[in-house]
Amino acid sequence: MTTQTSxxxxxxxxIKTYGCQMNVYDSERxxxxxxxxxxxxVDTADNADLVVLNTCHIREKATxxxxxxxxxxxKMKEAAGGKMTIAVAGCVAQAEGAExxxxxxxxxLVLGPQAxxxxxxxxxxxxxxxxxxxxxxxxxxxxxxxxxKAREADGPSAFLSVQEGCDKFCTFCVVPYTRGAELxxxxxDITIEARSLAAQGVRxxxxxxxxxxxxxxxxxxxxxxxxxxxxxxARHLAKIGGIDRIRYTTSHPRDMDDDLIAAxxxxxxxxxxxxxxxxxxSDRILKAMxxxxxxxxxxxxxxxxxxxxxxxxxxxxFIVGFPGESDQDFEDTMDLVREVGxxxxxxxxxxxxxxxxxxxMFGHVPEEVKDERLQRLQALLKQQQTEFNASxxxxxxxxxxxxxxxxxxxxxxRSPWMQAVHFDGPDHxxxxxVDVKIVGATLNSLAGEYAAAVEAA
Ligand code: SAH
Ligand code: SF4
Ligand code: F3S
Numbered sequence: 010m011t012t013q014t015s016x017x018x019x020x021x022x023x024i025k026t027y028g029c030q031m032n033v034y035d036s037e038r039x040x041x042x043x044x045x046x047x048x049x050x051v052d053t054a055d056n057a058d059l060v061v062l063n064t065c066h067i068r069e070k071a072t073x074x075x076x077x078x079x080x081x082x083x084k085m086k087e088a089a090g091g092k093m094t095i096a097v098a099g100c101v102a103q104a105e106g107a108e109x110x111x112x113x114x115x116x117x118l119v120l121g122p123q124a125x126x127x128x129x130x131x132x133x134x135x136x137x138x139x140x141x142x143x144x145x146x147x148x149x150x151x152x153x154x155x156x157x158k159a160r161e162a163d164g165p166s167a168f169l170s171v172q173e174g175c176d177k178f179c180t181f182c183v184v185p186y187t188r189g190a191e192l193x194x195x196x197x198d199i200t201i202e203a204r205s206l207a208a209q210g211v212r213x214x215x216x217x218x219x220x221x222x223x224x225x226x227x228x229x230x231x232x233x234x235x236x237x238x239x240x241x242x243a244r245h246l247a248k249i250g251g252i253d254r255i256r257y258t259t260s261h262p263r264d265m266d267d268d269l270i271a272a273x274x275x276x277x278x279x280x281x282x283x284x285x286x287x288x289x290x291s292d293r294i295l296k297a298m299x300x301x302x303x304x305x306x307x308x309x310x311x312x313x314x315x316x317x318x319x320x321x322x323x324x325x326x327f328i329v330g331f332p333g334e335s336d337q338d339f340e341d342t343m344d345l346v347r348e349v350g351x352x353x354x355x356x357x358x359x360x361x362x363x364x365x366x367x368x369x370m371f372g373h374v375p376e377e378v379k380d381e382r383l384q385r386l387q388a389l390l391k392q393q394q395t396e397f398n399a400s401x402x403x404x405x406x407x408x409x410x411x412x413x414x415x416x417x418x419x420x421x422x423r424s425p426w427m428q429a430v431h432f433d434g435p436d437h438x439x440x441x442x443v444d445v446k447i448v449g450a451t452l453n454s455l456a457g458e459y460a461a462a463v464e465a466a
Contacts, residue, residue: 028065172218286326290345291338322352330379
């Protein structure tokens with residue numbers, strides 16, 4: 010690795026990101042790790058020197074998208090006379106490995122989510138057409154240790170990965186196979202990264218993990234060897250000057266402990282938004298999914314959360330048409346949704362994934378039944394989302410201004426409850442937390458009027 014190249018000629022890097030926020034975070038880290046080699050991010054794959062597809066394997070459609078995209082990029086590579094390196098990263102890379110290069114020979118490199126620190130070396134080798142082109146070993150700790158801890162921030166909000174992997178093995182899900190076993194980063198590492206972000210003006214940090222509330226990292230070295238939970242971590246990060254908002258995603262009901270719930274009542278920086286996927290409201294289906302909790306246990310957590318923080322916005326994921334799901338099971342899901350009342354939720358038709366236990370179960374639900382159930386569920390969720398947004402009209406709320414809006418003079422930002430907010434205001438508000446009076450609401454956003462700056466101390 011040399012930095013000489015970076016001085017001589019900047020190279021064009023295009024990364025396309027699919028899937029979850031972990032991938033968004035990983036794409037940022039790939040940019041960080043390639044920057045010293047002279048790679049500058051660009052917005053299109055045309056004429057890029059290096060194209061990275063950071064892929065998702067969660068549903069069949071997600072995986073197929075990657076191969077059709079690769080077909081397009083192959084044409085660009087040909088048009089560039091072969092002067093383009095194509096890398097496939099992420100969960101499809103992990104799951105399919107060398108098969109990707111067989112299906113699309115234009116691909117130069119395949120690397121799984123635990124190998125990003127090796128990217129510079131692999132790219133250098135690929136450009137000389139020597140060495141290994143496949144890297145899909147699980148070495149998560151090595152990855153975290155090897156990636157630079159200082160980060161380049163982009164705006165006032167940032168993701169910070171604290172936990173990777175999953176040991177839950179829900180019977181429908183590929184993540185335990187693509188991301189490996191659960192692993193938590195130590196507090197000291199997380200603190201260094203958080204401070205580096207805060208020093209660059211980041212005010213809002215989202216702690217990421219496939220099972221973020223399973224995080225149980227080693228406490229600060231100065232305070233001995235004890236292990237911390239996520240509630241303690243949130244209290245600790247809240248003390249870093251400049252960090253005004255802390256979120257975490259995605260959580261699992263099995264790992265929700267009383268200390269984290271209590272922290273929501275005590276730490277003002279901990280935002281009133283909880284994404285806690287339930288998948289189904291039927292205990293029979295939850296059991297077949299191997300979720301390890303009942304609908305009642307989930308509802309109990311939601312009730313406790315609302316006691317600790319009455320304005321808590323609740324979010325979830327749902328799967329309809331899991332094998333064996335009857336009309337009654339689906340009605341149980343609808344009942345659960347009515348009981349909770351969601352601010353936002355994501356819902357999917359069950360997609361059989363190769364190698365997962367559910368793919369071999371009996372009772373696969375016909376496509377048209379899945380369609381009908383998804384439509385009914387989404388109609389209910391949309392109605393709840395619209396009502397939740399409308400409940401903010403008339404209130405003056407603190408908005409983190411994330412940048413300029415689409416129209417001249419317009420700014421956009423985010424509410425404590427994760428809603429997009431737009432309002433007229435001066436450019437210099439970007440990066441600040443300001444009071445905005447909400448005057449309108451739609452399904453996807455709030456419209457407001459700028460009231461006054463309420464800079465946190
Ligand atoms: N770790 C998170 C979610 C990971 S995947 C959790 O445990 O909640 C994101 C969402 O994709 C899941 O919550 C689930 O709703 C959905 N999903 C996962 N596998 C799926 C499959 N085979 N078919 C349809 N949806 C799926
Ligand atoms: Fe997948 Fe279940 Fe793990 Fe979430 S908890 S990543 S749904 S196996
Ligand atoms: Fe997709 Fe992998 Fe995330 S399968 S949802 S990118 S962990």
